[in-house]
Amino acid sequence: MAGVATSGRQRSRIAPYLMILPALAYLAVFFVVPFFSLARTSLSSTAGSVYMPTLTFSWNFGNYTDAFTRYQDQILRSFGYAISATLLCVLLAFPLAYVIAFKAGRFKNLILGLVILPFFVTFLIRTIAWKTILADDGWVVSALDAIGALGSDGRLLSTSWAVIGGLTYNWIIFMILPLYVSLEKIDPRLIEASKDLYSSNTRSFTKVILPLSMPGLLAGSLLVFIPAAGDFINAEYLGSTQTTMIGNVIQQQFLVVKDYPAAAALSMVLMLIILAGVLLYTRALGTEDLV
Template sequence: MAGVASTSRQQSKWTPYLMIFPALAYLAVFFVVPFISLFTTSLSSTEGSIYLPTLTFDWNFSNYTHAFSAYQDPILRSFGYALATTVLCLLLAFPLAYVIAFKAGRYKNLILGLVILPFFITFLIRTLAWKTILADDGFLVSTLGSVGLLPEQGRLLSTGYAVVGGLTYNWIVFMILPLYVSLEKIDPRLIEASKDLYSSAWGSFRKVILPLSLPGALAGSLLVFIPSVGDFINAEYLGSTQTTMIGTVIQKQFLIVRDYPAAAALSLGLMALIVVGVLAYTKALGTEDLV
């Protein structure tokens, strides 16, 4: 009996490791290995023709300095667009999430379904639809021009406004859902207690609802900001050469120019900047609860 108990304890000891092994193997194959490959590529030098380049690993850190000095404007533009997109998503998503959580009643599931419904259509098709909506001869531009909101011969397409608008539309659902989850978890008795203590509606919102919704705001901001920085579809189809984002630069460096070390250096540098920004933002917001 003692031997059986010992064997059972040993099996139970290894059970958690066996359960997480598939996830660890997946991460090793699809994250660790590509990351190491990208890192070695970023420190390599290229030789040969553009059609058949040869990489030589030689700790060439000049790839980083060259890449960031040559493409400083797209990097700053990408972070600016992503920040504007995150703020717009937060401002637009919070009222909708609040209504769904507290005011929708039996229509809550219906509204959530309508929010998610556009995302059954592929990302590219949604972006191309906005290209049609914002076209110079389209209804929106002519309407805004007729009421004086656009100057004569003014346009929306191929501008930074179009890129930010496309990013906002494509990523706003990732702000709505975390905010809704945070707001929906708030105990209504807390709001009633604040009113019993003679708090105004604004006071209850500022001191009860807003602080308790911060985890959702933080999670939504990360889910919107991170993909927005690296996005290139919206800049490609809704923008112009003056609105190029760093994702487009990296794509062209990999697939057209075939300067693999520069593309890898830009990718890793962008990743590092995002991580630093996320850590600073998380610390400034003062919460680690993302659920």
């Protein structure tokens, strides 16, 4: 009996590790191996022709120096656009998520369906649609021009505003849904209690609703900022040569110039900056309730 009990305890200790083994194998094959391959490429040198380049691992840290010096503007622009799009997503998504969670009533599922419905269309088609909407001969430009809201060039397309708008539209769904989930978990009686204690609407929001919705705000911010920083589709179709993002440079270096070490170094720089920013951001806001 003692042997059976010991065997049972051993199996119970091994079982959790066996359960996570498939996930670990998946991460090893599709994340760890490609990451080390990318890191190795970023420290390599290239030789041969453009059509048949050969890579030689040589600890070439000059690729990283070139990444910062040659493409500093694109790096800063990418993070500036990503931060702007994230802030816009917060400002637009929070009121919508609040209305769905507390005010929609029996129309809650309908509104959620309408929010999600456009995102059944592929990312590329949605971006091209925005190119049509913001075209120089479109109704949006005509309406804004009529009220004098456009600049001297009278354009929206091929501007920074168009790129930021495209990023905001394409990623806002990842802000709405986490915020909605966090807001729906809030007990309405807590808000009523704050009103009973003579709190104004503003104070109830800052002291009750905002702190309790912070997990959704944190998750939504990360889900918007990270892909927006590496995006290249919006800058390609809605921007110009003056709005190029680092994703466009990486795509060109990989597929057109075929300078694989430079492209890999830029990718590593982008990942490391995003990782550092995410760690600082989560440390500042806390992740205890982020589940």
